[in-house]
Amino acid sequence: MxxxxxxxxxxxxxxxxxxxxxxPVEGCxxxxxxxxxxxxxxxxxxxxxANRQSCMIEVRPGMxxxxxxxxxxxxxxxx
Amino acid sequence: xxxxxxxxxxFMRCTRVLPKTADENGGRYLPNSTVTEAGAAxxxxxxxxxxxxxxxxxxxxxxxxxxxxxxxxxxxxxPVKPLKxxxxxxxxxxxxxxxxxxxxxxxxxxxxxxxxxxxxxxFDTSQRPAVxxxxxxxxxxxxxxxxxxxxxRAWAALRVMPPDGLPxxxxxxxFPGAFTANCHSGVTLAGAHANLFAPMVAAGALDPELExxxxxxxxxxxxx
Numbered sequence: 488m489x490x491x492x493x494x495x496x497x498x499x500x501x502x503x504x505x506x507x508x509x510x511p512v513e514g515c516x517x518x519x520x521x522x523x524x525x526x527x528x529x530x531x532x533x534x535x536x537a538n539r540q541s542c543m544i545e546v547r548p549g550m551x552x553x554x555x556x557x558x559x560x561x562x563x564x565x566x
Numbered sequence: 567x568x569x570x571x572x573x574x575x576x577f578m579r580c581t582r583v584l585p586k587t588a589d590e591n592g593g594r595y596l597p598n599s600t601v602t603e604a605g606a607a608x609x610x611x612x613x614x615x616x617x618x619x620x621x622x623x624x625x626x627x628x629x630x631x632x633x634x635x636x637x638x639x640x641x642x643x644x645p646v647k648p649l650k651x652x653x654x655x656x657x658x659x660x661x662x663x664x665x666x667x668x669x670x671x672x673x674x675x676x677x678x679x680x681x682x683x684x685x686x687x688x689f690d691t692s693q694r695p696a697v698x699x700x701x702x703x704x705x706x707x708x709x710x711x712x713x714x715x716x717x718x719r720a721w722a723a724l725r726v727m728p729p730d731g732l733p734x735x736x737x738x739x740x741f742p743g744a745f746t747a748n749c750h751s752g753v754t755l756a757g758a759h760a761n762l763f764a765p766m767v768a769a770g771a772l773d774p775e776l777e778x779x780x781x782x783x784x785x786x787x788x789x790x
Contacts, residue, residue, distance in 0.1 A: 511658045511676045527718070538657040538716060558658040558676035563711050 495552050496522060496529040496542035507531050507541065508555035530555040580756070604639040606741040611640070626767055627746040630726040631689075641740030643781040644748045648724035650685040652697050654705075656715040663709075670705055670712075678715065680705045684725075693722045725750040729784055735763065735776045745772070 489498045496519035499507050506516035508530050519529035524543045533539040534551050537559040541552065585595035596615065603614035611625045625640065627633050633644035658676030666672075669682040683697045698720055706713045726748060728734050733749035745767050749755055766772045 512674065558660045559715075561659045561662050561711050561715070563662050563709070 489546060493546055494522070494542045495531065495533055495539075495544045495546045495550060498546040499531070499541065499552060506554070509557050511558035514557060580753075601636060604636070606640050606738075606744060608741050609743040611741070611744065624743045624745070624767065624770075627744070628752075630748075630752075631724060633726075633746060633748055637746060640744035640746075641738035642736055642744060642746045643784070644734055644746050645781065645784060646726045646728050646734070646748050648687075648689055649727040649750070650683075650687045650691065650722055651681055651725055652683045652685075652693055652701060652722045653679055653681040653720060654698060654701055654717050655679055655719045656712070657718050659715060662711070667708075669701075670708060678712065680712075689724065691722045691724060693720060726752075733779050734781050735772060735779045736781055737772050743770075 489501045493501075496507070500519060504518070506518050508517050508528075509515065510517060517528045519542050520526045521528070522542045524540055527540065529540055529542045530538045531541040532553040532555055533541060533544055538555060546552075585597075587593075588595045596617070599615040599617060601613055601615060605612040609623045611622050613620045613622070613625070627636050627640060627642065627644065629636055631646060631648055634646050637644035656678040659672070659678060660676060661672065663670065663672040663678065670678065670680055672678045680701050683701055685694075685697065702717075727750050728748055731750070733755065734746065735748075736746050738744040738746075747759060747763060752759065763772075766776070
């Protein structure tokens with residue numbers, strides 16, 4: 488539980504997770520760091536959209552936050 | 567070619583490796599040192615910096631747009647001008663584009679870089695949204711799947727552009743020992759510069775085939 492107006496990153500940290508993503512190249516575990524939108528370490532998939540900066544998004548009830556597992560998948564066959 | 571580093575990745579590694587390599591080979595890397603004065607004689611160059619003077623038997627002018635003014639002091643000509651380009655950078659995606667295209671390149675880390683705009687804007691490096699829109703629109707025309715990628719950063723910068731777009735390589739005839747290299751881009755041509763140009767400088771003479779790329783070609787009356 489976090490106060491209203493807290494970021495999704497804060498919610499993840501408050502819930503006791505010590506990693507929010509795996510880095511794209513080597514798969515290292517990372518957690519939110521700067522909490523102000525400049526380090527890009529807090530990337531998570533939020534409500535189905537990958538690579539969101541979770542520290543810049545206000546958490547809402549029902550928000551789906553998933554770990555960002557390496558780089559985002561793209562489908563080159565999309566028209 | 568999967569996972570081949572694009573020039574953006576290589577350039578970043580260069581800026582880290584250059585000072586280290588200089589240091590390991592008995593050189594000195596002096597950042598933020600503007601040349602204030604210079605004296606030139608064949609095989610004898612004295613360069614004034616804010617922190618003191620450097621003397622050397624050879625000098626290579628590789629200062630990009632700064633070469634235009636510096637060149638004259640060393641009996642050289644480097645008529646380069648700035649050409650503005652803008653770049654859009656996407657979030658990291660899994661490898662989809664294993665080979666670089668002129669305007670769309672994916673780095674080893676997954677970032678996709680979009681660009682190749684050209685503006686004659688002097689030394690102004692501000693971004694123009696209309697240019698960014700055109701870059702994005704053209705990229706999506708090529709690959710519709712790019713549409714869903716988020717742009718994480720964008721910037722504008724200046725290319726070092728000779729009058730005909732081709733490199734300028736010279737050794738000063740008035741002050742032998744002073745060399746210059748000018749091009750867009752030094753990143754693309756890094757291999758040629760390291761493996762061909764640098765040994766020529768070390769040997770004290772540029773190969774005759776580089777005559778075609780001398781600044782003399784811009785003197786139409788002399789070249790005719």
